[in-house]
Amino acid sequence: xxxxxxxxxxxxxxxxxxxxxxxxxxxxxxxxxxxxxxxxxxxxxxxxxxxxxxxxxxxxxxxxxxxxxxxxxxxxxxxxxxxxxxxxxxxxxxxxxxxxxxxxxxxxxxxxxxxxxxxxxxxxxxxxxxxxxxxxxxxxxxxxxxxxxxxxxxxxxxxxxxxxxxxxxxxxxxxxxxxxxxxxxxxxxxxxxxxxxxxxxxxxxxxxxxxxxxxxxxxxxxxxxxxxxxxxxxxxxxxxxxxxxxxxxxxxxxxxxxxxxxxxxxxxxxxxxxxxxxxxxxxxxxxxxxxxxxxxxxxxxxxxxxxxxxxxxxxxxxxxxxxxxxxxxxxxxxxxxxxxxxxxxxxxxxxxxxxxxxxxxxxxxxxxxxxxxxxxxxxxxxxxxxxxxxxxxxxxxxxxxxxxxxxxxxxxxxxxxxxxxxxxxxxxxxxxxxxxxxxxxxxxxxxxxxxxxxxxxxxxxxxxxxxxxxxxxxxxxxxxxxxxxxxxxxxxxxxxxxxxxxxxxxxxxxxxxxxxxxxxxxxxxxxxxxxxxxxxxxxxxxxxxxxxxxxxxxxxxxxxxxxxxxxxxxxxxxxxxxxxxxxxxxxxxxxxxxxxxxxxxxxxxxxxxxxxxxxxxxxxxxxxxxxxxxxxxxx
Amino acid sequence: xxxxxxxxxxxxxxxxxxxxxxxxxxxxxxxxxxxxxxxxxxxxxxxxxxxxxxxxxxxxxxxxxxxxxxxxxxxxxxxxxxxxxxxxxxxxxxxxxxxxxxxxxxxxxxxxxxxxxxxxxxxxxxxxxxxxxxxxxxxxxxxxxxxxxxxxxxxxxxxxxxxxxxxxxxxxxxxxxxxxxxxxxxxxxxxxxxxxxxxxxxxxxxxxxxxxxxxxxxxxxxxxxxxxxxxxxxxxxxxxxxxxxxxxxxxxxxxxxxxxxxxxxxxxxxxxxxxxxxxxxxxxxxxxxxxxxxxxxxxxxxxxxxxxxxxxxxxxxxxxxxxxxxxxxxxxxxxxxxxxxxxx
Numbered sequence: 001x002x003x004x005x006x007x008x009x010x011x012x013x014x015x016x017x018x019x020x021x022x023x024x025x026x027x028x029x030x031x032x033x034x035x036x037x038x039x040x041x042x043x044x045x046x047x048x049x050x051x052x053x054x055x056x057x058x059x060x061x062x063x064x065x066x067x068x069x070x071x072x073x074x075x076x077x078x079x080x081x082x083x084x085x086x087x088x089x090x091x092x093x094x095x096x097x098x099x100x101x102x103x104x105x106x107x108x109x110x111x112x113x114x115x116x117x118x119x120x121x122x123x124x125x126x127x128x129x130x131x132x133x134x135x136x137x138x139x140x141x142x143x144x145x146x147x148x149x150x151x152x153x154x155x156x157x158x159x160x161x162x163x164x165x166x167x168x169x170x171x172x173x174x175x176x177x178x179x180x181x182x183x184x185x186x187x188x189x190x191x192x193x194x195x196x197x198x199x200x201x202x203x204x205x206x207x208x209x210x211x212x213x214x215x216x217x218x219x220x221x222x223x224x225x226x227x228x229x230x231x232x233x234x235x236x237x238x239x240x241x242x243x244x245x246x247x248x249x250x251x252x253x254x255x256x257x258x259x260x261x262x263x264x265x266x267x268x269x270x271x272x273x274x275x276x277x278x279x280x281x282x283x284x285x286x287x288x289x290x291x292x293x294x295x296x297x298x299x300x301x302x303x304x305x306x307x308x309x310x311x312x313x314x315x316x317x318x319x320x321x322x323x324x325x326x327x328x329x330x331x332x333x334x335x336x337x338x339x340x341x342x343x344x345x346x347x348x349x350x351x352x353x354x355x356x357x358x359x360x361x362x363x364x365x366x367x368x369x370x371x372x373x374x375x376x377x378x379x380x381x382x383x384x385x386x387x388x389x390x391x392x393x394x395x396x397x398x399x400x401x402x403x404x405x406x407x408x409x410x411x412x413x414x415x416x417x418x419x420x421x422x423x424x425x426x427x428x429x430x431x432x433x434x435x436x437x438x439x440x441x442x443x444x445x446x447x448x449x450x451x452x453x454x455x456x457x458x459x460x461x462x463x464x465x466x467x468x469x470x471x472x473x474x475x476x477x478x479x480x481x482x483x484x485x486x487x488x489x490x491x492x493x494x495x496x497x498x499x500x501x502x503x504x505x506x507x508x509x510x511x512x513x514x515x516x517x518x519x520x521x522x523x524x525x526x527x528x529x530x531x532x533x534x535x536x537x538x539x540x541x542x543x544x545x546x547x548x549x550x551x552x553x554x555x556x557x558x559x560x561x562x563x564x565x566x567x568x569x570x571x572x573x574x575x576x577x578x579x580x581x582x583x584x585x586x587x588x589x590x591x592x593x594x595x596x597x598x599x600x601x602x603x604x605x606x607x608x609x610x611x612x613x614x615x616x617x618x619x620x621x622x623x624x625x626x627x628x629x630x631x632x633x634x635x
Numbered sequence: 636x637x638x639x640x641x642x643x644x645x646x647x648x649x650x651x652x653x654x655x656x657x658x659x660x661x662x663x664x665x666x667x668x669x670x671x672x673x674x675x676x677x678x679x680x681x682x683x684x685x686x687x688x689x690x691x692x693x694x695x696x697x698x699x700x701x702x703x704x705x706x707x708x709x710x711x712x713x714x715x716x717x718x719x720x721x722x723x724x725x726x727x728x729x730x731x732x733x734x735x736x737x738x739x740x741x742x743x744x745x746x747x748x749x750x751x752x753x754x755x756x757x758x759x760x761x762x763x764x765x766x767x768x769x770x771x772x773x774x775x776x777x778x779x780x781x782x783x784x785x786x787x788x789x790x791x792x793x794x795x796x797x798x799x800x801x802x803x804x805x806x807x808x809x810x811x812x813x814x815x816x817x818x819x820x821x822x823x824x825x826x827x828x829x830x831x832x833x834x835x836x837x838x839x840x841x842x843x844x845x846x847x848x849x850x851x852x853x854x855x856x857x858x859x860x861x862x863x864x865x866x867x868x869x870x871x872x873x874x875x876x877x878x879x880x881x882x883x884x885x886x887x888x889x890x891x892x893x894x895x896x897x898x899x900x901x902x903x904x905x906x907x908x909x910x911x912x913x914x915x916x917x918x919x920x921x922x923x924x925x926x927x928x929x930x931x932x933x934x935x936x937x938x939x940x941x942x943x944x945x946x947x948x949x950x951x952x953x954x955x956x957x958x959x960x961x962x963x964x965x966x967x968x969x970x971x972x973x974x975x976x977x978x979x
Contacts, residue, residue, distance in 0.1 A: 042976045189974075238979025242972045252970060259966045266724055268716075286957035288964030291723050291950055296749040300716035303709070303746075307689070307720025310707055311728070315720065333710050426966040459654070476705040476721075476728055479684040484653070484700050486708025496655060497700065 009220070011184060011228045016075025018083030019179070022100045023092025023116070025068040026058050028172035033070025034418070035176055035190045041243050041420045042189055044233025045074040048546060050082035050619070051416045055273065055356045062116075062124035067099040076232040081546035082417065084621035090175060092116050092149070094125035097133060109143045111178075113171070115150035145224055149174055156214035160207050170211035177215025184230045187212050239422040246414035247274070249388030249421070250318070250344055251281035255288050256389070257342075257396025258314045261432035264289035266308030268301040268317045273356045274412040275318045275346040298326035302343065306330060309339045312436070312475040314396060318344035320412075321363045322353060328370055331405055333487045335375040335511070338463070338471050340399040340434065343377075344392070347411040349617040358617025359413035361542050362593040367407045368571045368600070374508050376515045378402075379570040381409040383545035386421050388414060391568060393429065400434040402518055403470050409570065411592075413619045414543040437472040439480040447480025455494070462495040469514030516572050525576035530556055530563030536633055537584035539609070540566045541597055544590050544620055551625035562629060570597070578605045588612055588632050590625050651676045651683060653703040659694060664815030664841035668762065669701055671821045672731075675829065676702075686729045687721065689714050691738035694769050695762035695841075698733040712743025715750035718757045719946070726756070726947040729829075736763045736777040740796050744776075751805035751834050753946035758828045759836040763798060766847035779924065784846075798838050799919040799938065808941040809835035810915065812934065815842060816855035820866070820935065827937050833945050853925045854933055863925040865932040867918070872904035875932045881905075882921075882931075889917060889931065907936075915939035 019036070023029045030051055041047050050071040059066030073083035088109045091097040093116025104110065112134055122130040133139055134146050153174045157167045173190075180187050190212060198205035219225055244252075258265035267290065269279045283292040291308070295301040298319055305315030319327065324345045334341045347363045349355025367379045378398055382391040388410050395408040439447040448454055453464050453472055462483040463471050474481040483495055491498035492506055529552050530537075540548040545566050552564035563584065567574065581587055581601065587609040589598040595611040602609055612628035614620055651673045659665045676686065686704040690696035692711035699706025709717050714732050722730055739747045739761050750757070766784065767773040773786035777798060781790040802810050809831040813821040821839065828835035840851040853859045865875040865882065873882040874894060881894045881904040892899040908914055918938045923930035958964075 038974065042974065044976065044978055233978070236978045240971075240975050240977045242975045244972075255964075255969060256966060259964070264724055266720060268720060285964065285969065286954045287961040288966075288969070289954060291954060293719065293723060293950075295716065295719075296745055299713060300719070300746055300749065303713040303716035304720030304723070306709075307707075307717035307722075308724045309720075310717070311721040311725035313724040329710055330713065337707075423970040423972075426970065476687045476725060477684055479682065482683055482703050482705055484655075484706035484708065486699075486706075487710055488708060 009226060009228050011230050013230050015077055017231055018073045018086040019088040020069055020071045020086040020100055020103060021090045022067055022069040022096035024061050025054055025066050027092045029068045029070050032172040032176045033072055035193060036179055037072050037418060038243055039185050039189045040074040043185060045231055046079040046234040046236060047072060047074045047420060048079045048082045049418045053357055062093055062095055062121045064095050064099050064125060067096050069100060074231060076234050080549045081622055084623050094121040094127060098125045104142060106141055110139060111145045111147060113149040114146045115148055152218060153211050156210050157207050161203050162207050170207050173208045173211040174215035177212040178219050181216045181219030182228060184228050187216055237422060241420045241422050243418050244385055244421040245416060245418045246385040246388040246410050247277035248281055249385050250392045250410060251278050253389040253392025254316055254396060255285055255290060256429055257393045257432060259288065260429050261314060261400050261434055264313040266291045266305060266313045266315050268293045268295050268304035270295050270298045270301045270323060272320050272323045274348055274415050275320050278318050298323040299330060302327040302330040305341055306334050306339060309341050314340060316342045320346050320348045321350045324366060331377060332371045332375050334405040335377055336487045337485050338403045340403060341405040342395045342399050342408060343405060344408045346415045347409060355617040359411045359619060360592050360617060361411060364570060364596040367409055376512050377405050377407055378515060378518050379407045381542045381568055381570050382414060383542055383566055383568060385414050385417050385419050397432050398518055400432050403473060404515060409542060411543050435470055435472050437474050439478045449481060461493045463490060464493050468517050469510060519572040519575050522569055522574050525574045525580055528564040528566050529553055531561060533583035534561035534563060536562045536586045536588060536629060538562060538564045538588050538629055540590055541570060547620040547622045547625050548590060550622035551629060554626055555629055560633060573604060581605055581607045586632050588629055590620060590628060649677055649683060651702050653701055655700045657701050660845050662844040665695060667815040667818060668839055671818050671825060675822055675825045681729055688731045688733060689718050690733040691743055693735040693738045695733050695735040696738060712738055713746060715743060715746035719750060719755050722755050722757060722947045723950050726951060730757045732757050732759045734761055736765060736775045737767050740776045740798060748805040751802060751807040754808050754833040754943055756832050756945040756947060757834055759834060761798060761836060761838045762841045763838050764841045764843040764847055765850045766843050768843045768846050772846040797922045802836050803916055803919045807836050808833040808943060810939040811837045811937045813837055814840040814855055824937060831940060863932050865934045867907045867934050867936040869907055869909045872901045872906050909937050909940045
């Protein structure tokens, strides 16, 4: 079933294209989008995606609340964001058009499924008097293509054994076939995908294949589409690539870390949006010694991970804001035990249940400050889907080599978004060396570990520290190293319960010092783009990376004295950050919150940082960053 | 066994006590439990380093500090979850969980039921003193209705938990009860629990002589114990009051009968079968207030045993199966994934 019908329509070349697929949350929009993404990535484009869907699994059909979207930016140039505005909007119904028309460029292309614009759909979408935008002239500023996708799909599937409802489920494949044609791509990758997915349902496979081909052929034969487009391959660095989402990146980073430490990985988790995909991914890799434990609640998820770490595995838990709130007490315990643990927070809109499927960066303070007593925990933040891998790996390194819980912040935007990844080779990843102590027989035949880890009478000292302030990791089963640890304040070195006032102050300081010294291992801070000193520094963190980078490059091209620095170590800060901030007259901190990093910078460095804040559950556009910067650059 | 100067000597008794000063109140029932656990461990021949005690918060939860084993004093109510994680990765260790009525049944209620249904291999010692001791005398989820405590000056309005009925409801695979004042019985039950593979839960009646002194007096004192307690043994008829009374099942209903001359024959009594899940459900329901006229005696001993597989055995088997099917994880193959493309 080949689709490479090389016929005669003219082909125009585009440097980059933003396309937004939108429809009901049951329309298969996410699948259509991700398949087109993979096809383009395989072709050699750089890509960036933004899936955006409602919290409800099947929200009421045809309503604005039920619209699911998948935005894809692909190009023959480097791509950093899913795009501010789209060139092409594919809508399966009236609500999808209404919800997304504002994102379409003036003069942009609309491909509309006319069947989704009947009176009922128009009413549900809130078009006054059921006025049909496809026919009332209101879209005159756009290139509108009305296609009866439903009818065409049904026609293509005439004679198949499927019922009408099942036939209609193939609409998304018709659309995908058509878009493949429009952008001069082949159906091959999706055909392979369908064969695998429906290997046990030959009739469903047949129908989906037919719809895919019908969509492609429709482009070829329909008279309304006179031009095809082409986006050439991007000048990407040489190498082998795959596509990766942020949650996949996090999962793989955790496994890679455990492998490099030669430890089993225990993942305690309670399902929550948008973190559950990490659980799904990890549960597929048990052959790496991965144990996944779907706990009864968030507290059990983290507590079981603590138990696993106590036993000598790498304990990991992940959640999103509300779940992290529940884990707080146990984080304090892990901090007090000084035990390795990685806690991932895939942030979503808050507070409380907030906006489960939308993105935000509003849990920074929760991560840095959210525990009783003084319990500093290192906090890392990933900036892109790929960076989720790197930061998860680094979180494992820090947790294991410094005997501490570590929090990794990602968010719904990069967790679900994907990009091409020139994946590393395992030999390029550093070995991880946790301070595990082994006991062996001393002269008297008694089990001992290193001399500095025992007192004069030979008792093991679980809280004796090395030069970095790190305690030894003695695992149950080791003779001569039996010890008791807990959440009650402990005596220096012995770990025995102590309420001594001066000891408490000493221990609070020792624990804080240990965490502060982790900054010694960070690589020097790097300027992402722009001058080493000048008028304005845009200081970003987390998932705003792509938008900030795009804006900074543009401002620099416009001759502005603007630099971009993106930090990944939220606590402790990189030692170079303070001096760097002083090299620019102004500092702008864009954040998807009300200014949490900005306040931390002010508190730490007495710098008059300005905020650019967006709290809409949606990522920044690069234009918003650029406008914010220009506003600050005004004389 | 080792040889010294050619003579065979019996192994030295391993001392499981730690160097830490015990900080329970003088006269606390916890001392007795600690002693019996130490004795059992010493007799078990187990190596100290292979034993781990995990606890939550409360008076009982200080227990791990007093044993020279590995120990983790956790946070309130969460010991079952810590145990579950530990056992998932270290199934060869002997793990014990120390908890109390507040820790296990109030703040940790959600965790204990899931520990039981999963059947994690751990010996759970639930110290029940029907009071909050460490916070100085508030009622607990096992305090009887009407209990006058510091937080219930007019008497508790809460209906209490029947802990072992809860354990049975959560499909616990080893259900037993003992008391601090009967060391011999406790030792026997501890040994049985230790031998069981799965979650062995022993509810231990423990006297808090400071905040709830005498809560179980009627069950533990010489004068009243025979009449109000029922010590069950597998395969034996249910008798009490020095054998003069017994329990008979009238259909599903247990009734007290006389067993001396002219009374009910021992053959007609309820014969205890610790493998019978239905009878166990009735047994745990013998929970009358012993002070009431005609109250059923309170049972002690091993009520129920079931050998279904442990949670960690199933987890470990899945990991082994995955390795067998897919081969031991190859990190490079994982990083590469299913679809790749090459540029340049």
